[in-house]
Each structure stands twice: as structure tokens, then as C-alpha cells.
Amino acid sequence: MEVGLRKTPILSFLFLGILLLLLCFRGVFSVALNVSNVDPVIIVRPEIFKFYSQSPLYVRGASLTITTAGGITSVTVTIYNDGSRRDAVVYVYIYDDAGNLIGRGSGEIRNIPRRGTRTVSIGLTPQPQYSTAYRIEVDVTGAQ
């Protein structure tokens, strides 16, 4: 190594030149993220609601009942019936962002009129914290 450098001192100056070029133009090759510009912006993780319907029954809405301590105790679901009068079974599943099931419940709605809506409140077991809930799924099927 020492012998090689002694024989070709130009290499060390070339190396220095490349180093200086890198120092001068590093901004061209890098992306600067100014933390002071980012800090005031609060980005909240997305919340996902998924509705699974089977015609003529449609899930039209879901609303969480959240305690002051942040726990989700129940989900109120609105179902629309586009067919003749019938009963329905509603299932609710709540998942965290890793895909783990952290709360579930089910309920039955009787005599949903033709082209009418009904709501049902479904208690959850266990009752997850809102801060851990990532995806809320509601599934409706006709009762047997």
C-alpha cells in the first residue's frame, strides 16, 4: 500500500479531488428533510371501515361507542333491506394494525321492512381500546 502510493502520488490527489467534489455537490445527490418543517404537521394513521353486504341486505353505516377512557364498548350498525321483509345477522370484527382480532360481536335484526333501514347495537368482546383499533369490519347476512 505504502509502496503503491509512493509510486503514484497522483492517486492521493485524485482521491482528494473526488472527496472535494462530493463535498461540493452532495446536495445534488441527497434529499434534505427539514425536521422543523415536519414537526408541526400531525399525520394520523388511517382508519378503515369495511362493509360486507349480501344483496338485498346492505351495510350502510357503523358508529363506535367510545368511553371517555378510550375503550370501544359497542358498534351501532345500520342495515338497508332492498328486498322483501326479512331478518338479518350482523357481525362486527375489529383488528389492530398487525391484523390481530381484538374485538368482535354479533347481533340479529328481525323484520327489516322492504326498502327500509334498521339499526342494531352490537356489544364487543373483548372491548378494545380505540388507540389500537385499525380496521372495523361489518358483515351482514340473511338470517336462516
Next chain:
Amino acid sequence: MRMMKPAALMLFLAMLVLAGDVLSSLVSIDRIDALGGSGLINVGRGYVIVQGVGLYYGDSQASWLFNNVRLTMYVSDPSIAGTYEVTVVVDNGGTIYTVTQNVTLTTSPSTYTFSLPTNIAQAGEVSITVYARRLD
């Protein structure tokens, strides 16, 4: 030996510069992950709560069509109340619709209407994803 010293010095300087770049890259990546990852974003003082979602055709839910989505939202702590840019992405059986609007959130639940550009026949599987970004 006399030539070795400047070469070693330059090598040392180069290593310092490269180490600095690598470290700054790592810091930047950590920062981006913390803001955009799929897990819970720790806002430090609370979070935005999307309490409810409803599909509406005009002002009615008694239809298998919908042309607006209504969200009931609030914040868990008064210190993060303010104006948010809320984006709603509706995936109706594989067809995606996106609506964005600014809303002012407080600690009291309020319902906000997000109008869609067309009447949509509800598919068997509908996914509503809500994103919020604080503006002030």
C-alpha cells in the same frame, strides 16, 4: 512513509464524510417511517377519532345507491383541536373514489359530509379509509 500520512488523512476524512451521510440517511428514514408507517402514529397528546361512517344517497340511507359519505369525527384532546385535511378513500368493489376536504375538529363529535362525484351502486364489499393531516 511521507506519502502515507496525507493518504491516510484523506482516507480518514472520506470515512468521516461517508459515515456522516450514512448516519443522516438513517435518521431521515426513521423520521419518514415514524410519520408514514401503517402503525399508530404517536401524536404525543392524543389522536383523531373517526367514530362513525355512513353511506348516504342524498340525505337517506334507505337505498343501495350512495353519493356521499358522512364521517363523525373528533379529537381526543383539546391541544390537538384545529383544522385537518381529511381524505376519504372509498373502494367500492375495486373502483376507487377519493374526496379531500378541510374540517375543523374539536373534542365534540361532529358529522362531516364528503360528496362523491357520482351515484354509486353499493358493491358487496366497500372499504372506507380515512386519512387526516393537521394543517395548523
